[in-house]
Amino acid sequence: MDWIELVWLLLGFLIANILGYGGGPASIPLIYEEVVNKYAWQTSNEFSNIIALGNALPGPIATKIAAYVGYDVGGIVGAIVALAATIVPSIIALIVMLKLLQKHRESKIVKGISLLVQPVIAMLMVVLTWQMAKDSMVDIGWLQTIIIAAVAWWAMAIKKLHPALVVLAAFIYGGVVLPMI
Numbered sequence: 451m452d453w454i455e456l457v458w459l460l461l462g463f464l465i466a467n468i469l470g471y472g473g474g475p476a477s478i479p480l481i482y483e484e485v486v487n488k489y490a491w492q493t494s495n496e497f498s499n500i501i502a503l504g505n506a507l508p509g510p511i512a513t514k515i516a517a518y519v520g521y522d523v524g525g526i527v528g529a530i531v532a533l534a535a536t537i538v539p540s541i542i543a544l545i546v547m548l549k550l551l552q553k554h555r556e557s558k559i560v561k562g563i564s565l566l567v568q569p570v571i572a573m574l575m576v577v578l579t580w581q582m583a584k585d586s587m588v589d590i591g592w593l594q595t596i597i598i599a600a601v602a603w604w605a606m607a608i609k610k611l612h613p614a615l616v617v618l619a620a621f622i623y624g625g626v627v628l629p630m631i
Contacts, residue, residue, distance in 0.1 A: 455524060456527065456531050459523055459524060460535045461535075462488065464535040465484065467480075467481075468539050470512070476571040476575075477512045478575075479578040481515055482581075492519060494581065494582070494585050498582050501515070502620070502621065503518075505613070506618060513536050516529075516533050517533055583595060590628060602620065605619070
């Protein structure tokens with residue numbers, strides 16, 4: 451691995467995480483753009499698998515994606531670079547923002563910014579979900595995709611199961627049942 455690849459790795463995760471207002475889930479579509487579309491370090495299916503694995507493990511999703519992709523691209527040094535690009539901007543921003551928010555806690559502007567960013571984050575998640583659903587429909591078929599999505603929705607929205615249990619069930623289904631079909 452040469453240092454140029456490490457710089458691209460740093461920039462890719464730095465940009466995605468600086469612009470990913472709202473935490474890990476809001477960063478996922480931006481990371482996807484960098485990792486899959488821009489640099490082609492992973493395919494869309496590989497990225498979907500990283501997200502599935504990352505959701506099954508404890509901790510923030512963005513750091514798990516960064517560690518996996520960084521290691522895949524540049525070994526231990528790549529993982530450290532990608533993790534630093536993911537964590538350091540958040541640490542700096544958190545310190546600065548805490549100072550600002552303490553000072554302007556009741557400001558209508560601060561409240562308005564938060565409210566206006568929420569629809570953008572929601573749309574980013576919808577676009578990413580659509581891209582992954584298309585890949586799923588190609589790989590396992592539209593019927594399986596719809597059934598899995600409906601069962602996941604039912605389990606979380608109606609039965610109030612924890613999302614981690616739904617992800618675990620999907621892992622088991624994907625690892626045990628789908629290969630037999």
